[in-house]
Each structure stands twice: as C-alpha cells, then as structure tokens.
Amino acid sequence: MPLKFDAMLPAQPLRRVGALGRRAAEAGLSGLVVTEAGRTAYLTCGALAVAADIDVLTGIAVAFPRSPMVTAATAWELAEATGGRFRLGLGAQVRAHIQRRYGSDFDPPGPRLREYVLAVKQIFESFRTGAPLAVEGEYYALSLLPAMWAPGAIDYPDPPIDVAAVNPWMLRMAGEVADGVHVHPLNTTIYLRETVLPELGAGAARSGRTVDDLEVIVPAFLCVGDTEEERHAWREMARIQIAFYGSTPNYAFIFEQLDREGTTEQIRERQREGDIPGMAAVIDDDLLEQFTTTGTWDDMADKIEAKYGGIATRVVSYFTGSDVVNDPGSFERWGKLARQVTAFE
16 A cells, blocks of 8 residues: 655644645645644644644643543544544653643552543443443443443444554553554664564564554655755755654664664763754764755655655654644645655555
C-alpha cells in the first residue's frame, strides 16, 4: 500500500481550526496529526472533524490524567464526527508532567498504559453492543454503564488506538494490544529497522498478528527547499529539536546505535548550564543527517519513499503544521508533495 503523508499540527485556537482543516484536505494531505501541549488535542480534533473530510489523529493525547471512560467517550464521538477517519493516539508522557502538572498517577507507565488501552477497547465494545462494562485491572476498575449514560452504536468501526512508544518494551506492548504505533520524532533508519520493526513484530505475534496488521506512524524532519538558505533554516530548526529530545536519558540508546555514546550526557551538561546553542552544537552535521531528510521540492518525494517505504504506513511531516499556520500559502507546496508521496505503489 502507498504511504500516507500527514502534517503534524499543534493544537490550535478553535476559531482557526476549520479553515486549516479545509485547506489541508483541499491541498491533498492525507491527515492531520494533532499534538497536545498547551492546548488539548481533542478540541482541535473536534473542530477539524466537523469542518474537513480528512484523517484526524491525536499524536498523542496524554492518557493518564483522563479516565479510560472519558477518553473512550471522546474518541467515540470523534469517530462518528469524522465518518470513521479518527485514530486515537495515546501516550504516557513523562513522570514530571503526569505527577506535577496533571496531579495524576504515573507508575508503572508501561503496564499502566497497556491496561489503559485494553480498558478503552472494552469500553468501545460496551458502547457498541450494550454488553455490561467489566474492566477489572490492577489500575482501572470500571463496572457501571447504565443505558442512559452510554452513547450507543455508531455507523463506523471502533476508533483504532495507536500508542506512542520508544523503548523495546513499549514497542512490543504496542504491537500486542494496540492498532498501531506513534514512533518518536527522534528516529533514524537504523532505529526503525533494528528496533521498531522487530519489537513491533514480536509484540504482534503475541496476539496472532504481524507488523503488516499495524499502522506505523513515523514523524520526519523534512528539510526541504529550492535554495540552500531554505534548507539550512529547516536543518537548524531540526538540530535544536533533536537536541531537545536527545536530552532525555531514556532515548540515549538511539545515539548509541549510531556509535555516538555519551551524546545524551553531553547535551544534558549544556542543558544544566542553560546553554541552548551549546545543546544544539552537540548535534554535529554528521549526526544531524541521521535524523533528517534533506532535498528540494522536486526530489523530496523520492527521498521519503526511499527512506520510509517498507517501514512506515504514514509519514508525518514534523514542520508542516507550523509552516502552514504561519504561511497559509504554503499549503499548496506541501499538498503537492503529499500527492507525490501517496502516488507511489
């Protein structure tokens, strides 16, 4: 099947979302992957759902601060509103945010998220069939769903659930219980081939499936432009973002796969000093090349296919969302690229 080409879109002020969604659909983008930070992903998804005929994904919505019932009910409505084109992307976030920003329980994040996904799926089954709600786990126990509080069946399949995963355990869990995976933006071809696909496959085998049964959603730092100046600007943005992500100790092994041991600690040393340019400088040009794809508007589609074909089912352009928000006229060039990518067999 051909790749789909999505844009990553930070959650937006609601009055502007509809127009963005319509422009994205008209331009030819496959979908919009809505991130959650200062604004909630679900409200932006709702505004997109009623405005545009386009795939809508949370990429990701934070799971633990919301009960599985709240998440399931929201996803159910979005599936209906999008005509079955909504995918529920869930993630654990990190301890500090879950405990100190949301005031919610975090430990143990992997088993908790696994149980959360299974709970949401059980709730979907009760919504659809009217079967008694019977979620009985270590972290979640849900047993009350009177008919007047249940939304009832919809005319579309249950929303697929995709899980954000980085390390092998989480990738295996995603392969076993979820419908797909949101790969972290800090990814390389080596990481995708040597860690993501094998671990997803091992998890999928536990539930009688293969990787081919899963959606593999891969964010990409695309440094595209017809001039060196344009490409340089994107590369420098990517360098900063890679350094930010690379400061997380749990991601150090991705650098180690490139024989760049100690990279995360170098970044963290500069981070402790408040030296943002110094953090970015750790990501030298050779390292930057491992995490980015650079080209012109004419050859970028071929480069995306060469790099991600046979690995990803959806490529998500990391920078497109911010580009089109700042310059709505850029929709057309991203849309043309999307159509070229999706034309590959």
